Amino acid sequence: MRSLILTLMLVLVPAFAPAQSFGMTDAEAINVSGRQRMLSQRMMKSYLMVGAQIKADIAQRQLDESVALFESQFIELRDYAPSDEVNAKLDQVEVIWLTHREKILARPRKGDAPPLMQENLILLNACNEVVKEIEAYSGIESGKLVNMSGRQRMLSQKIAKAYVAIAWNVSAPNLEEEFAAAIQLFDESLSDLEASDMNTEELKLALIKVRNQWRFSQSGFRLGDDDRYVPTVITVTTDSILRKMNDITGQYAKVMESAQMMASDE
Numbered sequence: 001m002r003s004l005i006l007t008l009m010l011v012l013v014p015a016f017a018p019a020q021s022f023g024m025t026d027a028e029a030i031n032v033s034g035r036q037r038m039l040s041q042r043m044m045k046s047y048l049m050v051g052a053q054i055k056a057d058i059a060q061r062q063l064d065e066s067v068a069l070f071e072s073q074f075i076e077l078r079d080y081a082p083s084d085e086v087n088a089k090l091d092q093v094e095v096i097w098l099t100h101r102e103k104i105l106a107r108p109r110k111g112d113a114p115p116l117m118q119e120n121l122i123l124l125n126a127c128n129e130v131v132k133e134i135e136a137y138s139g140i141e142s143g144k145l146v147n148m149s150g151r152q153r154m155l156s157q158k159i160a161k162a163y164v165a166i167a168w169n170v171s172a173p174n175l176e177e178e179f180a181a182a183i184q185l186f187d188e189s190l191s192d193l194e195a196s197d198m199n200t201e202e203l204k205l206a207l208i209k210v211r212n213q214w215r216f217s218q219s220g221f222r223l224g225d226d227d228r229y230v231p232t233v234i235t236v237t238t239d240s241i242l243r244k245m246n247d248i249t250g251q252y253a254k255v256m257e258s259a260q261m262m263a264s265d266e
Contacts, residue, residue: 024080026138027146027256031249032073033134034150036093036127038242039070041157043104044120045164045235051108052168054231067105070097077130083137089130096123114172117165124154142198142256148189149252152245155186159221160231160238167229176223183221190214193248203251210244217241 024032043066049059074093081087100123103116131150135143162179165172193199194207217237220230 024076025253025257026082026134026140026143026260027253029077029080029134030131030138030143030146030256031150031253033077033127033131034147034249035153035246036070036073036077037124037131037151037154038157039066039073040120040124040127041154041161042066043070044117045157045161047104047108047116048113048161048164048168048170049231049235051110051113052164052231054164054167054235063104067101071101083133086130086133086137089126089133093123093126093130096126110168110170113165113168113170117161117170117172124158138256138260140256140260142252142259145193145196145198145252146249146256149193149245149249152186152189152193153242153249155182155189156238156242156245158182159186160235163221163229163234164231166223167231179221179223183218187214198252198255200251200255203248203255206244206248206251210241210248213237213241213244 043063046059046063046066050056050063074090074097077090078087081090096119100116100119103112103119106112128151131147135147159179159182162175162182165175166179190207190211194204194211199207220233220237
């Protein structure tokens with residue numbers, strides 16, 4: 001499969017989608033493929049926000065932007081694909097996406113949300129396999145940092161998605177467990193990134209800012225029994241973390257590119 005039907009809209013490209021140059025590097029490919037994971041969760045979150053009438057106009061615009069960016073980046077990854085193994089993983093994403101796309105753009109209904117959320121997790125897993133395949137192909141140790149920091153972007157949106165679904169009382173299986181697991185993985189991964197000996201001074205400072213915001217925000221993630229949910233606050237907070245982690249992922253991509261250039265010179 002080499003063709004993906006595109007329906008690109010006239011939208012503002014989000015700040016977390018920098019323009020890609022021709023001849024994508026392995027580091028850029030890990031960054032971009034990792035961003036696909038984030039977009040899968042962001043579009044699901046936006047679908048739920050529209051359905052729950054939580055900043056519905058903004059959420060609809062974010063949904064449209066996420067779909068358009070997902071498709072354009074998919075084409076970029078096809079153009080980059082350096083091996084049959086990477087192309088095979090992209091094939092799997094395409095099969096799922098062509099079905100999922102129509103459903104995610106349909107009018108949101110609470111009853112449709114549980115099966116759609118399960119399918120969305122399948123899409124997420126398929127996108128993650130692409131990242132892992134590209135990281136393995138690169139053979140550069142710092143590729144793991146690009147992957148992990150990029151995954152933090154996804155987790156920020158997965159946390160928000162699960163919170164909105166819980167607030168909307170969606171009857172999806174294991175929703176609270178998914179929410180808790182995403183929070184735990186984000187916290188553990190942030191610690192791993194902070195401990196990396198490849199961190200530049202700029203990265204150390206950026207990670208401190210994320211840690212400070214994360215520590216301050218965690219009290220808002222607690223689920224109580226009084227049904228006093230604050231989805232608007234949570235989505236604003238997680239979007240702020242997303243932007244910070246996107247910048248950090250770009251910095252790790254530069255670290256990886258430098259390491260790859262040094263390895264090629266040896």
